[in-house]
Amino acid sequence: MSYTFIGIYTFLRILFFVESKVPDVHVTCIYSKDCILPCSFTSTDDEVVIQWYQQGELIYSFQKGEDEPDNSDMSLFTDAVSQGNASLLLEDSTIRSRGRYKCMVNTTQTVQESFVIVKVEALISRISIEASSSEYIQCSSYGIYPAPLLTWSTEPRLSPGAPHSTTKIAPDSNGLYSIESAVRKVNSSSHATYTCTITSKYRSQVWTASLLQKEMTGKNGQYLVVPCTAPKNLKNFTLTWTFTRQGKHEEIITYYSENKNLVNHWDKHAELDWHKVSMGDWSLHIEHLEGSTQSGTYTCTFSGSQAKHIVQTRVNVSASRVAPSNGKGNRKLWILAVVVAVLVLLCVSLYMFKKYTGKSKNSDQGHQRDTEMQAMHNEDVPAENTPLSEHTKADS
Structure with a gap:
């Protein structure tokens, strides 16, 4: 009977211990930032002693009613102790802040323990x-x-x-x-x-960075478009166009999407096409390439939250000048072609008009000459029913 009683008592003690055990709290502290290790207890007016242990070693002790220990690395929220708050503040967390912490609160009536598992992440x-x-x-x-x-x-x-x-x-x-x-x-x-x-x-955290490299050629004096497309779903980014030649870097354009602020250092030679920007096309439009001085690497960089996307284009500019072959050059060619076509049409129309008016004038002059000849003919030739003698007399 005694063994049965002892077994039941032991089982109830184990069951009570399991049910009353406070589960460990897991906290991740950010490197070089302040971190709070939570601990609470039933508030009381009795004398309270709070102790914190790290890996079984006492690192902090505080007794209610006394001054807080002079420790620059950790402290309690002393104003909140009377409300049952024994949380520990770790200042400027380091790698050494990792480990298992025990919070022990002693009062005249009870002893409460809780554990905090601390991770540190930079x-x-x-x-x-x-x-x-x-x-x-x-x-x-x-x-x-x-x-x-x-x-x-x-x-x-x-x-x-x-x-x-x-x-x-x-x-x-x-x-x-x-x-x-x-x-x-x-x-x-x-x-x-x-x-x-x-x-x-x-x-x-998941950070990504991507790089795309291209090559293209251009002609001296040509209008050139250096392609660059923004990654999908990129928000609050900074776009930077740079030019690198012989190890020297030069900024061309910087754009901040958050406030839509644009800085263009090549405002007379380069620009973005704002009609295409809304579709994710951030290509650089360059007017009048200036020979070898603009041969180099043009880099388009998108910097966003935990992401970076880079497009590098190596541009080789030849010294020979050619007529513009695309972009604004094509528009100028179209305008020139339309002007030439209009001039040719005007010349043809003028020629046809002069030719038509010339034929009309010649026709009128011929008709007049025929009328005069007919009149002269009528005067010289006698009528058939007129006697010959009358004409003879008249002539004499």
């Missing part, structure tokens, strides 16, 4: 993609924790599976990770978009 703040050489494209980021995941893809898909890449990950002195990855172009002559995707360890 968010991805930037991403970079560039052609490191004629054969490789490189993607990188830094200041990340924990170590992120990096993947590559192409559009269109050039071969089965992802492109072969080489990736390096290394921590710095603060424990934050830098990541660099290089992928070899499958075909240097193909116009494929290479996309690099960096995903945080806890999948709270």
